[in-house]
Amino acid sequence: MRVNQKRHISSRKTVLLLLAIATFCVIFFMTFNLKGNISYILTHRVWIALTMILVAFSAATSTLLFQTVTNNRILTPSIMGFESLFVLIQTVVIFFIDAQGIPYIGIVGKFIFESLLLILFSLFLYRGLFTKLKQNLHLVLLIGIILGTLFRSFSNLLQRLMTPTEFAVLQSRIFATFTRAEPVLIVFSLVIATAIGLFLWRMRFRFDVLALGRDNAINLGIDYQKSVTIILLLVSVLVSISTALVGPFTFLGLLIANLAYSISGSSQHRFLLPTAFLLGVIFLVGGQMFLEHVLNMVGALSIVIEFIGGSLFIFLILKKVPM
Amino acid sequence: MIKIDNVSKKYQTIPVLKNVNATISQGGVTAIIGPNGAGKSTLLSIISRLLLADEGQVKIQNMDVVNTPSDKLATYLSVLRQENRFTSRLTVFELVGFGRYPYSKGRLNQDDLAHIHRALEFLNLTEYKDRFLDELSGGQRQRAYVAMVLCQDTDYVLLDEPLNNLDMKHAVAMMKQLRRAADELGKTIVIVIHDINFASVYSDYILAMKDGQLVYQGSPKKIMNSAILEEIFDTPVKIENIHNQNIAIYY
Numbered sequence: 001m002r003v004n005q006k007r008h009i010s011s012r013k014t015v016l017l018l019l020a021i022a023t024f025c026v027i028f029f030m031t032f033n034l035k036g037n038i039s040y041i042l043t044h045r046v047w048i049a050l051t052m053i054l055v056a057f058s059a060a061t062s063t064l065l066f067q068t069v070t071n072n073r074i075l076t077p078s079i080m081g082f083e084s085l086f087v088l089i090q091t092v093v094i095f096f097i098d099a100q101g102i103p104y105i106g107i108v109g110k111f112i113f114e115s116l117l118l119i120l121f122s123l124f125l126y127r128g129l130f131t132k133l134k135q136n137l138h139l140v141l142l143i144g145i146i147l148g149t150l151f152r153s154f155s156n157l158l159q160r161l162m163t164p165t166e167f168a169v170l171q172s173r174i175f176a177t178f179t180r181a182e183p184v185l186i187v188f189s190l191v192i193a194t195a196i197g198l199f200l201w202r203m204r205f206r207f208d209v210l211a212l213g214r215d216n217a218i219n220l221g222i223d224y225q226k227s228v229t230i231i232l233l234l235v236s237v238l239v240s241i242s243t244a245l246v247g248p249f250t251f252l253g254l255l256i257a258n259l260a261y262s263i264s265g266s267s268q269h270r271f272l273l274p275t276a277f278l279l280g281v282i283f284l285v286g287g288q289m290f291l292e293h294v295l296n297m298v299g300a301l302s303i304v305i306e307f308i309g310g311s312l313f314i315f316l317i318l319k320k321v322p323m
Numbered sequence: 324m325i326k327i328d329n330v331s332k333k334y335q336t337i338p339v340l341k342n343v344n345a346t347i348s349q350g351g352v353t354a355i356i357g358p359n360g361a362g363k364s365t366l367l368s369i370i371s372r373l374l375l376a377d378e379g380q381v382k383i384q385n386m387d388v389v390n391t392p393s394d395k396l397a398t399y400l401s402v403l404r405q406e407n408r409f410t411s412r413l414t415v416f417e418l419v420g421f422g423r424y425p426y427s428k429g430r431l432n433q434d435d436l437a438h439i440h441r442a443l444e445f446l447n448l449t450e451y452k453d454r455f456l457d458e459l460s461g462g463q464r465q466r467a468y469v470a471m472v473l474c475q476d477t478d479y480v481l482l483d484e485p486l487n488n489l490d491m492k493h494a495v496a497m498m499k500q501l502r503r504a505a506d507e508l509g510k511t512i513v514i515v516i517h518d519i520n521f522a523s524v525y526s527d528y529i530l531a532m533k534d535g536q537l538v539y540q541g542s543p544k545k546i547m548n549s550a551i552l553e554e555i556f557d558t559p560v561k562i563e564n565i566h567n568q569n570i571a572i573y574y
Contacts, residue, residue, distance in 0.1 A: 071410050205429020209421060211411045215373050215404045220475070221397025221425040267411030 011266040011275075018278035025286040026053075032293065049285060051181045051245050054189050056256070056280025058242035061200060062235045063253030064260070064269070064276055068211045069231045073261060074316050075141060076253045081148030082122060082239040083248040088151040089117045090244075094170050095158045108188045115240035122236045127228065178288070178301070181245045189241045196234055200273065207269040249302060251309025256280045258312060324349050325370060325479065325513070330379035332365055332535075339365050341535045342379070347528070349478070352505050352512045354522035356546075357532035358556050363515045364405070364483050366532070370513070371402035371481050383479060397425035401472040402481040409456070415467045416452040419443060422474030442474035446500060462493035469497070473504060480504065482514045486521065494518075498525045523547045523569050531555050547571065 030045050063076045077083070093114060125147070159167055200207075210217050210227055218224050242249060260276035261267075283305060291297045291304065325347040332340040340362045347353050355363045368374035370381050372388040381388045383400055401422070419442050423435040431439070443449045446466045456464055465488060472480055485501065486494045502525050504510045516522050522529055522543065529546040531539040533555050539546055546552070547569035552560040561572045 067410070073410055205424070208411070208429065209424055212409055212421065213407075215402070216407070216421075218373055218393060219371065219397065219402045219472075220421060221392075221394030223393050267413055267417070 008266065008271075011264050011268070011271040014264055015271060015274045015278065018275060018282065022278045022281040022285070025282055025289065029285050029289050032289065047181065047183055047186060048178050048288075050186050050190065051178050052284040052288070053281055054186065054193055055178075055242045055246055055249065055252070056284055057193050057197070057277050058238040059249060059253040060256050060260070060276035060280045061196070061273060062238035062242075063257040064272055065200075065207065065231045066235050067257060068207050068269070069228055070140075071211065071213050073258060074254075074313070075144065076251075076257070077235050077239050078248065078250040078253055079141070079148070079313070080126065080144035081151055082118070082235065083243050083250065084148040084151035084155070085121060085125075086114065086118050086240055086243040087248060088155045089114050089121075091155040091158045091170060094166050095162060107182050107185050111185060111188065111240070111244050114244065115237055118240050119233055119236040123229065123232055127232060178246055178284075185244060189245060192237065193241060196237065200234070201270075204269045204273065208267070211267065211269075246302075249306070251306050251313055252280065252283070254316075255305065255309035255312055256283060258316065324384065325511075326382045327366070327370065328380050328382070330366070330369055330376045330381060332362075332369060332374070332377050339535050340369070340376070343532075343535075343537050345530055345537055345540060347511070347513060347530075349511050350505065350509065351527035352501060352514065352525060353528045353530065354526035355513065355515045355530045355532060356517075356519055356522050356555070360534075361532040362535040363532055367402070367481055367483050367513070367515050368404075371400060372396065373402065373404070394425055397475065397477070399477050400479040400481065401475040401477040403468055403472045403483065403485065405483045405487055407468055413456055414453055415443070415448055415456065415459070415470075418456060418467055419448075419452075419470045419474045422471040422476070425475060438474050438476060442470040445473060445504070446470045461488045462490065465489060465493070465497065466500075469500070473508075473510075478509075479511045479513065482512070484515050484517065486516065486518065494521065501525070519547070519552065519571050523571070543569065 026049055029049055030042065034041060062082075063078075066077050066080075067073055067075065093110065159170065162170070206222060206227065209220050209222055210224075210231075212220075214224055217227070256276045256279040259279050260272050263279075264271045264275045266272065284301065287305065288301050291300055327343055327345045327347075330340055330343045331338065339360075343362075343366060355366065357363050365374065369376045370383075370388065372393065375389065383396070386396065386399070388396060388400075416439065419439050420431060420435070422442065423431060423438060427435045440449070443452050446469060448463070448466055448470055451459060451463060451467075456467060459467065465485065469482070469485060472482070482501070485497055489497055498521055501512050501514065505512050505527075514526075516526075523546075524543075526543055529539075529541065529543055530537060531546055531551070538555060539551055547562055549560050549562045549571075552562070552571060552573075556573075558573060563570050563572055
């Protein structure tokens with residue numbers, strides 16, 4: 001018992017330490033080099049910081065939940081093509097309901113519509129895949145990559161057929177940048193993310209049981225099918241949030257989830273979830289500051305994170321998956 | 324009492340269970356034996372709701388395993404499959420603690436802690452409780468899994484080949500512990516087992532399966548008969564009475 005308590009204390013300490021670093025990063029990001037029209041710059045920075053926090057939350061929780069329910073630490077929603085599917089949905093929506101049509105339903109309305117489509121398609125496409133093919137990681141990975149490529153190619157095709165105005169509207173959505181998210185969408189996402197966060201916190205012990213695998217989870221009285229459906233639904237909403245705000249971010253989730261596994265010292269979701277989330281905030285906000293103020297490279301953050309995350313992915317594939 | 328009523332199951336088009344009817348009475352150790360592919364594990368999975376039967380139904384204490392809420396069943400029946408590989412890195416204590424989930428839903432109280440310590444004690448794991456599972460030997464790990472299902476404190480405990488990967492000494496120790504769980508704690512233990520001599524010596528009742536059908540059932544004395552075993556396993560078997568136990572010689 002004593003060693004267990006010690007481990008829990010250290011896992012908690014890790015969370016608190018990360019919380020301190022993340023808070024410091026956010027405050028520093030807001031206040032550093034504050035000159036000129038202060039209220040304008042501050043508002044601008046608040047929106048960017050909120051966007052980054054939302055993206056960190058979505059990437060961390062969607063990846064952790066996805067990996068818990070699929071019992072692996074390599075596949076993530078992004079790698080399995082969720083984001084590409086969302087981009088495809090965005091493309092199709094703009095293609096068929098032209099850019100002028102969007103003001104009628106509003107940005108939030110469009111977001112809800114697109115998320116619902118993503119939920120629908122992901123339940124249809126992925127639900128069977130995880131319960132049936134779980135034994136064969138390689139096959140599932142391959143299917144995911146093929147699906148992702150298919151969605152991307154189809155988006156590309158439609159983008160080529162678009163009028164330049166439509167394409168301009170779309171283009172701003174499908175490249176990861178943190179500076180152009182709509183405030184109304186940020187606020188709306190914040191409300192949804194908070195609701196999801198509270199819900200997840202209530203389910204935190206159930207996730208620990210789900211991580212034991214299907215058979216053990218059923219043995220311990222968990223309604224497995226229902227849990228898988230709920231998690232896929234939440235993952236879809238979270239992917240929608242982050243993709244709608246900043247665009248696709250393939251390897252961020254993989255990076256922070258795997259770092260969380262190794263530094264948390266616990267397999268319990270009450271530690272893993274906050275650890276991964278705070279790591280995400282530190283990576284995004286801290287990384288942005290570092291690149292902007294130290295290296296003078298604005299706008300390169302997504303490239304750097306994708307590079308590190310992508311390298312980790314290759315490393316994990318080579319190291320952990322028995323060939 | 325577990326009542327198996329006309330259960331059939333196909334994988335794609337291949338039938339693996341054909342109209343199985345059986346009753347497993349409360350208390351004691353029941354062994355399910357049979358050659359590879361006879362449907363033993365499938366039957367165990369259906370009894371424990373891990374797999375849906377195509378036809379027929381299974382009732383435990385008069386509760387249909389498919390319709391009864393899963394969390395309620397988890398307090399009556401526990402099951403351990405053969406393959407247990409976790410992505411989470413868990414200590415023995417954490418693993419055994421999961422056995423309390425059906426009662427505590429994750430928040431362990433004093434009563435749960437008492438159960439955990441009793442289960443650890445019962446399987447001689449107390450000194451290893453803070454070790455990670457990947458730091459244990461195969462035998463210790465197997466004991467930790469069994470401790471988890473015993474900690475679940477259900478009347479019915481189903482185990483799929485609990486002797487897998489155990490050497491002679493640990494296999495005997497495991498069977499003795501299961502026997503004790505039946506005798507001292509009043510559990511009903513159902514095991515799928517390959518070694519028929521273990522079934523002969525430690526079980527009270529044997530269900531013998533072949534080609535998806537229940538072909539014989541009865542006391543070990545009745546089943547440990549060379550004609551019956553030769554029919555089930557398609558191989559010559561001689562039965563010798565050694566120290567008042569029926570031992571099959573088939574090497």
